[in-house]
Amino acid sequence: MNQVYSQHTKNILGLQLPTDPRWVDLAAISLEAILTDHAYCEQKAALTCISYIQRYSDRTALVEELAPIVTEEWGHFRMVLSELKKRGLNLGKQRKDEYVNQLLIFQKKGGDIEDRLLDQLLTMALIEARSCERFKRLSEGLEDAYMRNFYRKFMESEAGHYTLFITLAELYTPKAAVRARWAEWLAYEIEIMNQLTIRGDRIH
Numbered sequence: 001m002n003q004v005y006s007q008h009t010k011n012i013l014g015l016q017l018p019t020d021p022r023w024v025d026l027a028a029i030s031l032e033a034i035l036t037d038h039a040y041c042e043q044k045a046a047l048t049c050i051s052y053i054q055r056y057s058d059r060t061a062l063v064e065e066l067a068p069i070v071t072e073e074w075g076h077f078r079m080v081l082s083e084l085k086k087r088g089l090n091l092g093k094q095r096k097d098e099y100v101n102q103l104l105i106f107q108k109k110g111g112d113i114e115d116r117l118l119d120q121l122l123t124m125a126l127i128e129a130r131s132c133e134r135f136k137r138l139s140e141g142l143e144d145a146y147m148r149n150f151y152r153k154f155m156e157s158e159a160g161h162y163t164l165f166i167t168l169a170e171l172y173t174p175k176a177a178v179r180a181r182w183a184e185w186l187a188y189e190i191e192i193m194n195q196l197t198i199r200g201d202r203i204h
Helices: 003-013 022-029 031-055 060-086 098-107 114-143 144-174 175-195
Strands: none
Touching: 022 031, 022 114, 031 060, 031 114, 031 144, 060 144, 098 114, 098 175, 114 144, 114 175, 144 175
């Protein structure tokens, strides 16, 4: 494990376990598959933000902050589609996202609406953080210079989204409670990462 990279990941994103370096090599082999999965990740991010706007329409700050994210994520979806087309590749079928599905299991489903909102925002923060970390891997590890730059742009965007979701969580929940629950999420994510098979055809 690259200790410098690992420490950077912890300091910037809070993630406790970096991606196995072998993942980049597998992703490079499965470019059509990884671009397809990436496209659907961007699509789902936009749709999730729309659903939060609808569900929490009384939260003015949330609505105002997530509205431009919807536009940005959909723009990213179109960028990936364009990249597929340029390379003569097809958008394949959407695949089951085991990583996200495992995260959803950890969300609080009943009880206080504030607790549910907090978990939903932290889920998105964690997805964005892990996506950012994966894009960083691709921006540094792919042999294709164009694709390294392609993913560098996505990495920077995802880092901003991660920060936004944490900020929104702290707006609606006391910071100490957010930090405590975030620590639980990070610990849970280690379990997920250790259980999932390394696959080059998935962003997560």
